[in-house]
Amino acid sequence: MGILGSEMARCWMIVLIALFWEFQSVVCREVTLPPGPLYRVAGFSLSLPCNVSGYQGSRIQDFEWFLHREDAEGRQIGVVSTRDRGFPYAPFQGRVNSGEVRVERDSGDKARLVIQRLLPEDQGRYECYTPSTDAQYQGSYSASVDVKVITDTLLITHTRILNGQPVIEGTELQLTCAAAVHSTQHTHLSVTFGMRGSTDSGSLGHNLKEIISIDRELRVTPGRGGSYEKRYKNGEIFMEKRSGDDEKDLYIMKISALALEDSGSYFCEAAQWVLDPSGQWERIAQRTMELGNLSVQPLADSLSVSTIPAGEVTLQPGSPLSLTCQVSGVGSWNRSALLVQWLRRGPAGGVDVEVARMSPNGIVSWGDDISSGGGGSMEKGAEGRFSLRRFSTHPVDAGQYRCAVSVYAGKLSPAPSSPATLTQRSEGVMVSLKTKEVSVLAVIELPHRPLLKRGSTVTLLCNVSVVTTGPVQVEVQWWQKKRVVDGQVNLAPGADKGSILATLTYDGMSSIYSNGSEISVDRISTGSYRLRIFSAHEDDQGDYHCKAEVWTQDPHGGWYNTGARAESTMVHVYLYARVADLLLIPLVVGVSSALFVGVVIIAMVTCCFMKRLASQRSKSRK
Structure with a gap:
């Protein structure tokens, strides 16, 4: 039994040693970089991630970067190292000291080379080397990738700058950017309109919001900040691409009705994208064009509704009545729909009764107040003038008249259920009639x-x-x-x-x-x-x-x-009963009494007869 146990222990030892050597042959150091070549733009940044796995020793691995220039006859140039400050060669020493060239760690065994601003001479093959911390030297200790530095051809211009003057809530805003990229390498372009919103103190802060963009796949995408997604679905925000002059494409953004939240500093951003061999899109260049500041003024601060004439009007019965509702401060007249109502309150007070209304599409309808029969009309005159006419006024037309204006800012054809941006009423004008005494x-x-x-x-x-x-x-x-x-x-x-x-x-x-x-x-x-x-x-x-x-x-x-x-x-x-009805009463009573007496007599006779018959039957049985 002892000999058998020692033999089994020896077999298990051999198996474990074999598994250990097998594991050692499978698990070994490996350094990886993205597949190349990678195309990046001069003047913009380069970020190269380098990972090491299968290593032994410390979890904090060191990284050293070398550049093999195409014109350096295969010689390598030290770029930057995580363990040696004196590692960079002269072409990179100053850039490393200034932080323009550096290594950023994602974790202990993952780091990336960052060149903040690529130069044309930075083109070449980059090698990521990890010094050994292994007990045995096996596996790969470095990896390399080719980086091509292409010329910066990204262009962006504007057609108009906002002048900072206040605009009324509900006004339309249109901004245009021209952008293009002319690269020998196949790249895509995206354009984004954005805004830096105002802070609570009123000054322009860093509340950055993307409003809308055309991405690299030519898809229109609303920004996720604020109410832009909802407004885009409602058709209030729009963006399109058009062909322009000088081989530049025009990118146009429209906001049909500015809201108070749209106050801020606007910009347009163009970005150049390339598809890396890994299948990932990489933004390799971008430029931002400032478009100026915009201040949106509340509609309530500018809207004015008044009645002409004001005060009091005295008429003779049968005379015509003409009133005008003057609306101002609503902004662009061809961009906001108006609902105008004429209301009347009786001379003794009470509630307002609708006399007439003109809907946003210009249809006039009359309330019950037109029942006087004097006839009338409601018309839209010059910009902001809405008249009410009564051809022949009567005493029932007397009272206090006022107009109520509902503004649908930036909406030409609001749905019946759409709420108005603002409703404002004018001061009343008292209409009195000189009536004769009756x-x-x-x-x-x-x-x-x-x-x-x-x-x-x-x-x-x-x-x-x-x-x-x-x-x-x-x-x-x-x-x-x-x-x-x-x-x-x-x-x-x-x-x-x-x-x-x-x-x-x-x-x-x-x-x-x-x-x-x-x-x-x-x-x-x-x-x-x-x-x-x-x-x-x-x-x-x-x-x-x-x-x-x-x-x-x-x-x-x-x-x-x-x-x-x-x-x-x-x-x-009061109606009395007729004679025939009075005679009918005793007749009905008499007949009812006779019937009652007859029924009682028959019942009594029947009862006595039945008792006598029952008595005779009992005697005969005995």
């Missing part, structure tokens, strides 16, 4: 006659007297209020006056709002108006009153409501 009195009357019965015709008279000058007509309304259960009429202030039954207009037209009965209204003489209810029934009972409104003629012959009105007191209508 007094009116209305009295309701139920003519004396035999008691009203169900099924008969109920007649009510409304006698109206008017004191004024000139021709007049009267419009009469009839109202009914049903009594409450306890028979008391509720005449408390503000109580319900009932429902309207019929109207006889000033021009003789009648309107019936039937309660189920047949109704007619007419004028039987000057100042006397009649309501008749045919075949009246229980629902026709209640309290009735009439209302009268006076109409007169204006100098042009048009009729208008003077506003003078009167309301009568109430008269009660």
Whole structure:
């Protein structure tokens, strides 16, 4: 057993030694650089990453860089080292001391050579060497890559510089850059418009934002800072590429409606890209062109809405009325849509009622306020002038007029659901009419006659007297209020006056709002108006009153409501039962009593008979 155990231990030792040597032969030092050749532009930076793996010893590895120039007959030139300050040769010593040429570590075994500003003579084969820290010298200790330094041909110019003058919120902004690159090597170009935003103190800071760009694949991409993505999707930010002069392409950015967040310093950046053999795109050159400062002024600070004339206007009935809404400070008139409304508030106050509106697309619509019948128009005149005209004014047109303007900054055709950028109202102008004095009195009357019965015709008279000058007509309304259960009429202030039954207009037209009965209204003489209810029934009972409104003629012959009105007191209508209905009651009672007595007698006789029959059957059984 002991001999067998020692043999197995010896076998395991041999296996472990073999695995160790196998591992040593597989794991060895390896230095890697990106595949070449790499094309970079003179005057711009070079960054070469160098990695070492499979090493032994310290995790902090040292790196040394050599340059093999094409014109140096294969001689190598020391560039920079992580362990020896005296390593650089004379062509690089000063640049290393100034930091223009340096080594930057990504980790202990990863570092990159950085040349801040490439010179044409920096072209050649670069070798990355890692001094050995291994117990045995095996593997690769260096790697090299060819770097081609090409001439800088990237050009960028502008067509206009912002002058720093304030522009109104909602104004359109258009900026143009011209850019080109003429390289023997195949490269791509991207152009980006950006802005350095304002700080809280108002000065231009370093809040860098990319607004929009055309990338190296000619794709338009909005910036991710601020609201640019949303505004791009809404079509408010746009960028395009056009062919220009002098072999330069034009890159145009448009912001259809400037917002307050767009204040800042604008720039245009062009970048040159090359596709490295590794398959990665590398930016090898870029230039930035400053386009000036822009200050966006809030629309509320500049928008002005006023009514012409101002103050008070006094007219005769039938006279025309002309009001103008003057809008200024809205910016470019062909870039912002406006919704203009004319509002009126009655002489006694209350809420504003819309008289007319002009939508952003120029369509005019009228509110219920046009019901006076005087006619009117709403028109857009010169820039910022919107007029309201009433051809013939009447007392119902009196009140305070004002215009309300809603601005859709930078939007020519806003959607119905789009919120306005700003809405502002003008000061009001009071429109008064000199009306002649009119007094009116209305009295309701139920003519004396035999008691009203169900099924008969109920007649009510409304006698109206008017004191004024000139021709007049009267419009009469009839109202009914049903009594409450306890028979008391509720005449408390503000109580319900009932429902309207019929109207006889000033021009003789009648309107019936039937309660189920047949109704007619007419004028039987000057100042006397009649309501008749045919075949009246229980629902026709209640309290009735009439209302009268006076109409007169204006100098042009048009009729208008003077506003003078009167309301009568109430008269009660009660319907009695007919004679036939009264005779029917005892008949019904008599028949019901007879039937009841008969049923009782039959029940008693039947009960006694059944008891006697049951008694006889029990005796016979015994």
